[in-house]
Amino acid sequence: xxxxxxxxxxxxxxxxxxxxxxxxxxxxxxxxxxxxxxxxxxxxxxxxxxxxxxxxxxxxxxxxxxxxxxxxxxxxxxxxxxxxxxxxxx
Ligand SMILES: [Zn+2]
Numbered sequence: 001x002x003x004x005x006x007x008x009x010x011x012x013x014x015x016x017x018x019x020x021x022x023x024x025x026x027x028x029x030x031x032x033x034x035x036x037x038x039x040x041x042x043x044x045x046x047x048x049x050x051x052x053x054x055x056x057x058x059x060x061x062x063x064x065x066x067x068x069x070x071x072x073x074x075x076x077x078x079x080x081x082x083x084x085x086x087x088x089x090x
Contacts, residue, residue, distance in 0.1 A: 015065035017056035038063035
């Protein structure tokens, strides 16, 4: 018996911000302690499925999503460094 996976109406092929719908969130390598994390069963599922951590620049929301960004379908070069350019008081 198959249970349909509820996606909260987000039946698109590409990921987008669950709050504002921004279709082009940035990829985060690790969670930011300051920005909010989307907490919902769906996001937990995405995380457990090995989803990518995304960050919306507009509402500063972090969320996991197994889908790729629209842009990411194109092949792109490796990100140098891996650190974001944002200054952190580490
Ligand atoms: Zn957003």
